[in-house]
Amino acid sequence: MLEIRNLSFAVEEDGNEKIILHDLNLSIENGKFVVITGPNGSGKSTLARLIMGIEKPTSGSIWFDGKDITDLDITERARLGISFAFQQPVRFKGIRVKDLLRLAAGKNLTVSAACEYLSEVGLCARDYIDREINSSLSGGELKRIEIATLLARHTRLSVFDEPEAGIDLWSFQNLIRIFEKMRREIQDSSIVIISHQERILNIADEILLLSGGSIRKRGTPEEIMPGLIGRSGVCEKLQ
């Protein structure tokens, strides 16, 4: 279980303090599939990065399975069972898909095991396993490999930062299918997804609406979605 207590995060901008997250309190229970949504600049990605330890909070604490992890670094949190999918996956010269999957799994992977993770994300292992994770891969391919590395980790908490960003329509259909499957097989682990996508919001157990650095609403898709769609702000002619 993940617990966030009185978490605040501020940055300095032009000599002034800019508050990104303000006194946030939140708990995500095991077995839950939670989607955090909200307008651009509401602090969603910052929250995800704070959970992984990529950013350090200004104040407040983060607890994971009853342990205060606020002062733990990224590696320590990863080893405790937290994983993180980047909004923009990182490229590496010379590191191959199989190397990254092996590092994610923390052990030597057989080709058939690697194939399992890659086929989950709609990639044929034969075509990809020896490919370098460099600029020869498209944004959609990188995104799918990023998700495969999380599948290979089997962690207790998986955080996805805007998994839909930068992927094509075909990949998106697959992405929804992956998340539906993860939700079915969630057992006692939990999944947190930062997303704007209605179809991802619809499969959530719970939606958190973050706005202006605070949680404005929390509830099931049935409770939250009508209000969200009504607040889309799109003018009548475009609807």
Added chain:
Amino acid sequence: MVKLDAIQKRLIEEIADLHSVPEGAYNFRANSQLAGRNTTANIDIVSKEDGSGIDIHIKPGTKNESVHIPVVLSQSGIRETVYNDFYVGEDSDVVIVAGCGIDNCGSQDSEHDGIHRFYVGKNAKVKYVEKHYGSGDGKGQRILNPVTEVYMEEGSSMEMEMEQIKGVDSTDRETRAELKGDARLVVKERLMTHGTQTAVSGYQVNLNGAGATADVVSRSVARDDSSQTFNARITGNAPCSGHTECDSIIMDNGHILAIPSLEANNVDAMLVHEAAIGKIAGDQLIKLMTLGLTEQQAEEQIINGFLR
């Protein structure tokens, strides 16, 4: 019969991935002496009359054969210059594995300067692998100054992999190539320097015939207080295409000078160069740390991949 002691065997493993005597032709040189030689029906190795090195003759049409010519120095204070000339017959397809390992536990410098000349016949294909390695904790320097000259006839191709990852204190490498029509040269250089090591690598590739192509790619890592210079020039004298790239990771107090250069003497010469120097990207470290690696482990993985 090859007679090598334990240190020499370890050096051979490092530079040639050899755990026993290889199949095919070979010439082992240890502490300036011939330690073993084998020739085949198609590949002959003969010592030069003046004792300055060896000539390797590969018959035309020789396919799928290999030549190993490792050199090891395990006595401190040896300084030698060796000339190895390869005559690769037309239409042959061979792998040549060279390399030098120096173990210097003494206080005197050890130096091996290998001068390799390749005469690659028409339509012949050569894969050349060269590794350099140094070990030993003596005060004496481990010095390697290889010179490689490649003369390529029409339609021939040569792939060169050159690697120097560990333990060589000083190296000044020079590679020159002359390509006739439709000849193809691919160079993959991998270099890592530590401590106060210095490495200089220079290339001069002349594309002299129509359809000649060259691709010279260097990846390097400079750590600690080490220093590197990469100086690659491709000259297009005919309708041809050439590409050179040097990509480096700088760490600690390293110094890297990259000078890719191009020269065109023909309107249909297409030449491209790229150079990049930078530290390891922070997001690469973070990504690997989110997989449970420590920062140091992440750094190792990134460098290992980069130098693959």
